[in-house]
Amino acid sequence: MTLAPYKGIGDSKVHVTKFESMMFLNSNSDPILCRSFPTFLDGAALLWFSNMPAGSITSFDEFAKMFINHFAASKIYVRDSDYLSTIKQGPHESLKDYMTRFTTAAIEIPDLNPEVQLHAIKSGLRPGKFQEAIAVAKPKTLKEFRDKAIGQIEIEELHETRRNEKPTSRREEERPYKSQNRDLKKPFKMDLKFDSYTRFNTRREDIIKEIFHNKLIKPPSRASTYQDQRYVDKTKHCAFHKKFGHTTDECVVVKDTLERLARQGLLDKYIGR
Structure with missing residues (x-):
């Protein structure tokens, strides 16, 4: 016969009866019964036993009576x-x-x-x-x-x-792309090559157009794409690169190209009054 530990739920009297039946051969030995009974306790029942004052158990019958009385109310919570x-x-x-x-x-x-x-x-x-x-x-x-x-x-x-x-949301997946788009919206900037620049008496756009017409220099074969074209300013156009996004007068490449030609003496007629 096996006996499951009593955890404080169920009929405590039934548990004592089963224990006594299992310990029938030692039923006349109080020390053995008192020492063995706690091994069949668990959870709240074992905690109750652990909190009992030392020397409070004088016989197994008294111990069993204290146990039954303490957990008597647990019987009504038993589920079938x-x-x-x-x-x-x-x-x-x-x-x-x-x-x-x-x-x-x-x-x-x-x-x-x-x-x-x-x-x-x-x-x-x-x-x-x-x-x-x-x-x-x-x-x-x-x-x-x-x-x-x-x-x-x-x-x-x-x-x-x-x-x-996986990413927690589609919004988080799109966040890096949106951040990149915000960067693309920023105007592209290049470093100037010269410390000082010549002042011309003619707009740079007109000078560039005349230079191309006279074939003084060749137009760029293919304009570099500095930023996503979906976000360029269509109100600005560069005659040198032949694309939108910035004006000819703002173009750093135009400034450097014209300055180089001016220092070579090829744009004297655009210099001075």
Whole structure:
């Protein structure tokens, strides 16, 4: 005969009766009974025993009477196997959490029939693939059911890990792209090559157009793209690069090109009054 530890839930008198039946051969030895009984206590019951003052136990009969009286009220909280049928897996509850909750309740039910427990835990599964798999497999014991459940729990935990590794929202995914776009909206700047620049008596745009017309220099074969063209200012145009985004007078390349030609003496007519 085996005796489950008493945890403070259930009929304390029944627990004492079962203990005495198990210890029948030592029923006349108070020291053995008093030392053995606490080994069949757990949880709140073991805590109660641990808090008893030293020397307060004079005989097992007195010890048993104190025990029964202390946990007498626990008898009214005892649940039977019918209670298990009320435990259902929640819509978003993991299988692991459901089985933990179900098993905790089942432990508190004395003399629970394993077949009743198996039927209740299967009935409490929410509709889905695992419930369908159990209906097909038809596990005949709690061990067979738990073996199936362990595989499903591992799958659920794997999916949860993968979800946690993904970006939490699409907004966060787009954030780097938007930050890049904000940078693209900023005007492109180049460093000037000369410390000082010649003052011309003609607009740089007109000088560039005449230079191209006279073939003094060749137009750039292909204008470099300094920024995303979706964000350029279409009200500004560069005659040198032949594209929008900045004016000819603002263009650093134009300034450097004209300054180089001026220092070579090729733009004297645009210098002075």
